[in-house]
Every structure is written in C-alpha cells, then in structure tokens.
Amino acid sequence: MDQASTLRKIVNSKAAQMKKRAALAGRGRDQNEAPRVMAVTSGKGGVGKTNIVGNLAIAFARMGQRVLILDADLGLANIDIIFGIHPTYNIGHVLSGEKNLAQIMVPGPEGIRIVPAGSGFVNLTQLTEGEKLSLLSEFEALEDAFDIVLIDTGAGISSNVLYFNLAADECIIIATSEPTSITDAYAMMKVMSTQYNAKCFKLLVNMVNDPNEAKAVFHNLSQAAERFLDSVLIDYIGYIPRDDRVAGAVRNRKTVMELYPQAVASKKIAQLAGEIARMPRRLDTDGNIKFFLNRFLNYRMGA
Numbered sequence: 001m002d003q004a005s006t007l008r009k010i011v012n013s014k015a016a017q018m019k020k021r022a023a024l025a026g027r028g029r030d031q032n033e034a035p036r037v038m039a040v041t042s043g044k045g046g047v048g049k050t051n052i053v054g055n056l057a058i059a060f061a062r063m064g065q066r067v068l069i070l071d072a073d074l075g076l077a078n079i080d081i082i083f084g085i086h087p088t089y090n091i092g093h094v095l096s097g098e099k100n101l102a103q104i105m106v107p108g109p110e111g112i113r114i115v116p117a118g119s120g121f122v123n124l125t126q127l128t129e130g131e132k133l134s135l136l137s138e139f140e141a142l143e144d145a146f147d148i149v150l151i152d153t154g155a156g157i158s159s160n161v162l163y164f165n166l167a168a169d170e171c172i173i174i175a176t177s178e179p180t181s182i183t184d185a186y187a188m189m190k191v192m193s194t195q196y197n198a199k200c201f202k203l204l205v206n207m208v209n210d211p212n213e214a215k216a217v218f219h220n221l222s223q224a225a226e227r228f229l230d231s232v233l234i235d236y237i238g239y240i241p242r243d244d245r246v247a248g249a250v251r252n253r254k255t256v257m258e259l260y261p262q263a264v265a266s267k268k269i270a271q272l273a274g275e276i277a278r279m280p281r282r283l284d285t286d287g288n289i290k291f292f293l294n295r296f297l298n299y300r301m302g303a
C-alpha cells in the first residue's frame with residue numbers, strides 16, 4: 001500500500017469515527033467511543049501545564065477512566081519528575097521502528113500510562129513522511145485502550161506544539177494572571193485561528209488567589225479575541241488556586257492529588273475533572289486531524 005492510500009485509509013477511519021460519535025451524541029459515553037484527546041498547552045512557559053496534566057490524569061483515573069499521557073514537553077520540569085518515573089525509551093524509538101508505542105509506554109500511578117516524548121519530538125516538521133505515517137498509525141492502534149489522552153505540549157507556538165493542539169479534540173490553554181501569560185495565550189489563539197482555522201479554545205486559569213482574578217483573565221482574553229480575531233470562541237472552564245502544596249508535592253516526585261488530596265488545589269482539580277468529563281464532546285473536531293491529514297495528502301498528491 002502506498003503512503004497516499006494509507007493516509008486516505010486513516011482519513012476514512014476518522015470519518016467513520018465521527019459518524020459513530022455523532023450517533024452516540026446525547027447517549028453519554030460508550031465503551032466503544034474513541035478516546036477524548038485533550039492538548040494542555042500555553043503561550044508562556046511555567047504556567048502549570050505539566051502539573052495540571054499529571055493531576056487531571058490522577059483525577060480522571062480515580063473516576064474510572066483509562067488515561068494515557070503523551071509527554072510532548074521537552075522542558076525540564078516534565079511528567080517524569082512529577083510521577084517519579086525513569087523512561088528508558090521514547091517516541092524516537094518508535095519513529096526509528098525499534099519499538100512500537102505500547103512498548104515504550106511507562107506505567108504511572110493509578111493505572112495511568114505515559115508515552116515519553118524525549119528528544120524524539122525535537123522537530124516534528126522534520127520527520128520523513130514514512131515516520132509521520134508510522135506515528136499516525138501507531139496512535140490509531142491505541143484507540144480502544146484508552147478513554148482519555150492528555151497531551152502535555154510544552155509552551156509556545158512552535159510547529160510541534162501547534163501540531164498537537166490542532167490534532168487534539170480539545171485544546172486547553174493554561175494562563176495565569178501575569179500579563180505576559182495573557183499576551184502569550186492570546187498569541188497562541190491568534191496563530192491557531194488565523195493560520196489553521198482553529199476557532200474553539202478552552203481556558204483554564206492557574207495559580208490565582210481568588211475566582212475574580214481568573215474571571216478577569218478570561219474577560220481580558222475574550223474581549224481581545226472578540227475585537228481582533230474572527231469567530232473565536234473561548235470556553236472558560238475554571239481555575240486552580242495558587243497552592244504551595246503543588247510545588248511541595250513535586251519536590252517529593254508526586255502530584256498534589258496523591259500527596260495532599262485535601263489541599264485546595266487537589267479538590268479543585270478533582271472538581272474540574274468531573275466538570276470536563278460532563279462537558280459534551282465536540283463532534284466536529286476530527287476535522288482538525290482530517291484537516292491536517294488532508295493537507296499532507298494534498299501536498300503529496302498535488303506535488
């Protein structure tokens with residue numbers, strides 16, 4: 001089978017998935033449903049993405065969800081540290097064909113599985129077409145094994161980060177009330193909406209002292225989006241309070257949910273996970289994956 005027909009197959013299977021999801025809409029979750037893929041991202045670094053991914057993963061796992069984390073963050077304070085894990089292999093070994101995705105996965109707490117990115121994702125745009133294809137089909141193979149996939153994308157608007165944000169069903173942007181964080185969150189939405197036609201974003205405000213501080217961040221961003229961006233919708237999903245026990249837990253190579261379940265941040269994250277789980281899944285977002293694949297396909301066909 002040539003690469004173009006393999007891609008077409010992937011696109012068609014995505015289309016079938018969309019139909020299945022559409023049929024399931026209104027009926028709640030179903031065992032056979034494709035996993036919900038959420039990218040957790042930010043414009044500015046250090047706003048809490050990795051901690052939010054790790055803690056949300058724990059919260060979802062405690063709700064009985066089968067959770068996979070894709071650690072696509074090449075920063076230093078990554079998932080390895082907060083889960084106290086030491087991965088031997090990374091996505092680079094999948095790309096080279098030495099291992100498949102299932103073989104490089106590392107078990108985390110509470111049944112969570114982690115796919116370490118390592119240096120394998122240094123520059124996705126430089127992957128060969130064969131590598132892109134094998135990666136895409138490896139991910140297709142995981143469809144039935146997980147309910148939720150959380151992607152810790154790393155900060156900024158590099159092509160790597162954008163790739164994950166566009167491919168995910170939902171893109172959760174993390175911001176704090178720091179002006180640079182707000183400006184960078186806006187920049188992220190601007191690039192994704194103007195260059196890639198992504199119009200829906202979820203906003204989660206971290207490290208706030210009170211709910212009003214979080215709402216102010218939301219108003220700031222939504223006003224800017226309304227004025228300057230075309231049809232962008234920002235869905236405010238909530239906030240996580242500033243809580244010293246988040247960092248305290250990390251120092252012990254644990255998440256705050258594990259070490260301090262009674263901490264305000266832990267309770268808020270558990271509540272947030274419940275709310276996210278109850279939010280209806282968007283049915284149109286496979287368009288993003290399809291869009292990406294189609295672009296790739298058209299590029300090949302049109303070349």
Ligand SMILES: Nc1ncnc2c1ncn2[C@@H]1O[C@H](COP(=O)(O)OP(=O)(O)OP(=O)(O)O)[C@@H](O)[C@H]1O
Pocket residue numbers: 042044045046047048049050051052073075076077078154155206207208240241242243244245246247248250265
């Ligand atoms: N709600 C919170 N309250 C207090 N401290 C927090 C909170 N969330 C995160 N932190 C702290 O902020 C710092 C940055 O968090 P984290 O590493 O999760 O951010 P990040 O966005 O993943 O960073 P990077 O962009 O470098 O990957 C850490 O020291 C973490 O302990």
Ligand SMILES: [Mg+2]
Pocket residue numbers: 049050051073075077078152154
């Ligand atoms: Mg991080």
